[in-house]
Amino acid sequence: MSMQTVKFRIYRYDPDKDAKPYMQDISVEVDPSTERKLLDALVKLKVVDESLSFRRSCREGVCGSDAMNINGKNGLACITDIDTLKQPIEVRPLPGLPVIRDLIVDMTQFFKQYHSIKPYVINDTPAPDRERLQSQEDRKELDGLYECILCACCSTSCPSFWWNPDKFVGPAGLLAAYRFIADTRDTATNERLDNLEDPYRLFRCHTIMNCVDVCPKELNPTKAIGKIKELMLKRVA
Amino acid sequence: MSMAIPVRKFDAVIVGAGGAGLRAALQLSEAGLKTAVLSKVFPTRSHTVAAQGGVSASLGNSEPDHWHWHMYDTVKGSDWLGDQDAIEFMCREAPNVVVELEHFGMPFDRNADGTIYQRPFGGHMSNFGEKPVRRACAAADRTGHAMLHALYQRNVRANTQFFVEWMALDLVRDAEGNVQGVVAMEMETSEIYVFQAKATLFATGGAGRIYASSTNAFINTGDGLGMAARAGIPLEDMEFWQFHPTGVAGAGVLITEGVRGEGGILRNAQGERFMERYAPNAKDLASRDVVSRAMVTEINEGRGCGPNKDHVLLDITHLDPEVIMSKLPGIREISIKFAGVDPIKAPIPVVPTCHYQMGGIPTNYKGEVVVDGNTVKGFYAAGEVACASVHGANRLGTNSLLDLLVFGKSSGNSMIDFIKTAPKDLPELHKADVERSVARVERLNNQKNGSNVHEARDAMQRTMQAHCGVFRFKDMLAKGVEKILEVEKMVQTTEIADKSKTFNTARIEALELENLIEVAKATMISANARTESRGAHVRDDAADTPENPNGRDDQNWLKHTLWHRDGNRLDYKAVNMKPLTVETIALKTRSY
Ligand SMILES: Cc1cc2nc3c(=O)[nH]c(=O)nc-3n(C[C@H](O)[C@H](O)[C@H](O)COP(=O)(O)OP(=O)(O)OC[C@H]3O[C@@H](n4cnc5c(N)ncnc54)[C@H](O)[C@@H]3O)c2cc1C
Numbered sequence A: 001m002s003m004q005t006v007k008f009r010i011y012r013y014d015p016d017k018d019a020k021p022y023m024q025d026i027s028v029e030v031d032p033s034t035e036r037k038l039l040d041a042l043v044k045l046k047v048v049d050e051s052l053s054f055r056r057s058c059r060e061g062v063c064g065s066d067a068m069n070i071n072g073k074n075g076l077a078c079i080t081d082i083d084t085l086k087q088p089i090e091v092r093p094l095p096g097l098p099v100i101r102d103l104i105v106d107m108t109q110f111f112k113q114y115h116s117i118k119p120y121v122i123n124d125t126p127a128p129d130r131e132r133l134q135s136q137e138d139r140k141e142l143d144g145l146y147e148c149i150l151c152a153c154c155s156t157s158c159p160s161f162w163w164n165p166d167k168f169v170g171p172a173g174l175l176a177a178y179r180f181i182a183d184t185r186d187t188a189t190n191e192r193l194d195n196l197e198d199p200y201r202l203f204r205c206h207t208i209m210n211c212v213d214v215c216p217k218e219l220n221p222t223k224a225i226g227k228i229k230e231l232m233l234k235r236v237a
Numbered sequence B: 001m002s003m004a005i006p007v008r009k010f011d012a013v014i015v016g017a018g019g020a021g022l023r024a025a026l027q028l029s030e031a032g033l034k035t036a037v038l039s040k041v042f043p044t045r046s047h048t049v050a051a052q053g054g055v056s057a058s059l060g061n062s063e064p065d066h067w068h069w070h071m072y073d074t075v076k077g078s079d080w081l082g083d084q085d086a087i088e089f090m091c092r093e094a095p096n097v098v099v100e101l102e103h104f105g106m107p108f109d110r111n112a113d114g115t116i117y118q119r120p121f122g123g124h125m126s127n128f129g130e131k132p133v134r135r136a137c138a139a140a141d142r143t144g145h146a147m148l149h150a151l152y153q154r155n156v157r158a159n160t161q162f163f164v165e166w167m168a169l170d171l172v173r174d175a176e177g178n179v180q181g182v183v184a185m186e187m188e189t190s191e192i193y194v195f196q197a198k199a200t201l202f203a204t205g206g207a208g209r210i211y212a213s214s215t216n217a218f219i220n221t222g223d224g225l226g227m228a229a230r231a232g233i234p235l236e237d238m239e240f241w242q243f244h245p246t247g248v249a250g251a252g253v254l255i256t257e258g259v260r261g262e263g264g265i266l267r268n269a270q271g272e273r274f275m276e277r278y279a280p281n282a283k284d285l286a287s288r289d290v291v292s293r294a295m296v297t298e299i300n301e302g303r304g305c306g307p308n309k310d311h312v313l314l315d316i317t318h319l320d321p322e323v324i325m326s327k328l329p330g331i332r333e334i335s336i337k338f339a340g341v342d343p344i345k346a347p348i349p350v351v352p353t354c355h356y357q358m359g360g361i362p363t364n365y366k367g368e369v370v371v372d373g374n375t376v377k378g379f380y381a382a383g384e385v386a387c388a389s390v391h392g393a394n395r396l397g398t399n400s401l402l403d404l405l406v407f408g409k410s411s412g413n414s415m416i417d418f419i420k421t422a423p424k425d426l427p428e429l430h431k432a433d434v435e436r437s438v439a440r441v442e443r444l445n446n447q448k449n450g451s452n453v454h455e456a457r458d459a460m461q462r463t464m465q466a467h468c469g470v471f472r473f474k475d476m477l478a479k480g481v482e483k484i485l486e487v488e489k490m491v492q493t494t495e496i497a498d499k500s501k502t503f504n505t506a507r508i509e510a511l512e513l514e515n516l517i518e519v520a521k522a523t524m525i526s527a528n529a530r531t532e533s534r535g536a537h538v539r540d541d542a543a544d545t546p547e548n549p550n551g552r553d554d555q556n557w558l559k560h561t562l563w564h565r566d567g568n569r570l571d572y573k574a575v576n577m578k579p580l581t582v583e584t585i586a587l588k589t590r591s592y
């Protein structure tokens, strides 16, 4: 078992003691046969320097905790292979959100936008005794939408979201909005479109595609946004 | 330390926002009660999100099924250690809660007729054990993700009040032992508060991190168990840990049993489908304990795969790539990312990995915590942290997500009833437990010349892995007890260098370790004492004899273990063999 050195340049900021953020050069030894992911190396780093702070939970790309900016691109540390990264690996918190400490950002604004699209199935018809039926084709419409893990990689790579995080719903929220519009069990499409008919909430998206580029679940918010725009046009016609 | 700890008051406090906590919260919020839900992570980051294969219910959408068959399978799967009243309750309720979940917006896969898609799963059979049945309701291989998000979304609709990134530290009980709430820390600021309530629910999930190799998330540190144990609540059946047959070798990440449900086959180094020898009927879909033991036996007898002969292979290369892409897309993703193989082209290296804790805080099927035959007033538990006990000595796959729904709901309902009859004003706060909790944090903050958190955790995990694994040995267990008590001493003196008040994850990890060690002790000590083999607990000195087939000793051990933290005392209670309405499912030797 030969160990391998991984070099880092990491964004550090603890408001309790640092006047301002700084970049720390540090390296760590990993065993490449078992410690292949960036998260493995960060966990190891934390053994060396316990003050390094980041979120993590599932370590398999499903919980959305460990989104960060890795060599300039947003991604999940737990599914990013160390050997695909140029060293020193430059790790920063997700851009555009207030930093709480080191790689931990304040996600309040991101979740506020998610909540603003009413992220739940609305159907006021009385529920049947059994499941509501849905055809396989109709269910397929939800693929590529429901899998979102709310990691915020997309929204925090979107220039429109950086400038207007309070007004523009952002790619993750809009993807979720379309997830409910596309669900045949949801009866509130009109209400949902009304909710987005606004110069900012939807129309700040200028199809820059950063969001698609970074989504670790390979989802396509831009496409979902396009579909919402289409529905709006249809509604006017 | 002065007692200037601020107090926040609610009707109900729920600790945990995984499937169980969210399902309970929904009952309470929709009933209009003032409810606080605390979670260490944003709700959709709870580990329920990682569940893959499905949630069981005898909907009978593709072939005849019945809750009574489901009940039979669950009792048999539990190796008769499950309580039959709770099992009947769960299996009868299953179709209701799953349909309800669909109404909440869960994106289940569908059959051609538009009903919920169901797949076969280990140990689920039709007609009282005859042949595998399609009972696992699934959303591709992302059932937990779909379920957790649907439950969170429904809670957003119900305006549930969440306290995200708040860590509960300790339970607060009054002089009579009634529960008054919890002490909790806001992670961002390290501020400590008391959450006082008429009813408190623990839904803190599992503790798989006591082992070195586990399918569990970093946050699965058994906090609910640690808090309960420190507050004098015994822990039930902690010797029973499920080792899932198919964790990715080396990484620990899970490959769902649904893969075998869709036709996947386990093979040894000779390419042999070895499960045919161990379970002629159910084969690869035998119960998990049976499959895990078969795999370890193959490896121990030199038929393991790879340069170190240390794993076996899960083969789906014979399946239609279309099926893999549509029904198992997440598995393909995991396999490529963590095993470096595309399962369409090559088999996946797998090894049994610690997965699920069958034991927990003793409750009845209403979610009420029960100690010495009496309910602990104001205290409830549901989900993996609880022991109802429906899983007994071995859980069937897909029965946990079901457990979250059924007992999340029933505990929510019990809490509503209790709150309605409780006095309007909260009683005076009992300060002793609050002081004890604050002192615990103070000890950690002020410790000098102490032990290292990482080293202590590492020692614990290695000890559990080596001394209390798939196969257990008398001498190793006895040594394991000594070692784990040594590790406990390290945990009592852990020291952190990071004293920051802002999002101090070093402090959080140290506090989590204080919970993990309680779970590790409970497990090792309970396992050492149970001198039979049953379900997931298998010992070398409990031999297969005509009186005790498979080493199961019903004469002496058909009973639940209760571990008390105080003096590491053990006592036992009878298994409830009496269902609610049907006849007892009589003891039988287990074979698949
Ligand atoms: C990889 C994997 C796959 C699985 N697949 C299946 C499957 O297909 N079918 C099935 O039935 N079962 C499956 N299981 C088992 C099942 O997923 C779990 O048993 C179940 O999800 C546990 O749910 P829970 O609500 O009890 O806890 P969790 O979902 O783990 O949630 C625990 C919650 O408690 C909170 N918490 C913990 N401690 C504290 C504290 N101190 N203070 C505040 N909050 C706290 C956490 O933040 C979290 O919100 C799987 C398990 C794993 C690991």
Ligand code: SF4
Binding pocket: A157, A158, A159, A160, A161, A170, A171, A204, A205, A206, A207, A208, A209, A210, A211, A212, A221, A222, A225
């Ligand atoms: S496509 Fe739209 S949402 Fe996506 S990054 Fe560009 S502007 Fe943002």
Ligand code: SF4
Binding pocket: A147, A148, A149, A150, A151, A152, A153, A154, A155, A171, A172, A175, A214, A215, A216, A217, A218, A219, A221
């Ligand atoms: S769309 Fe993709 S990048 Fe955006 S939050 Fe969801 S999973 Fe993350």
Ligand code: FES
Binding pocket: A056, A057, A058, A059, A060, A061, A062, A063, A064, A065, A066, A067, A076, A077, A078, A079
């Ligand atoms: S730790 Fe869960 S997504 Fe990376």
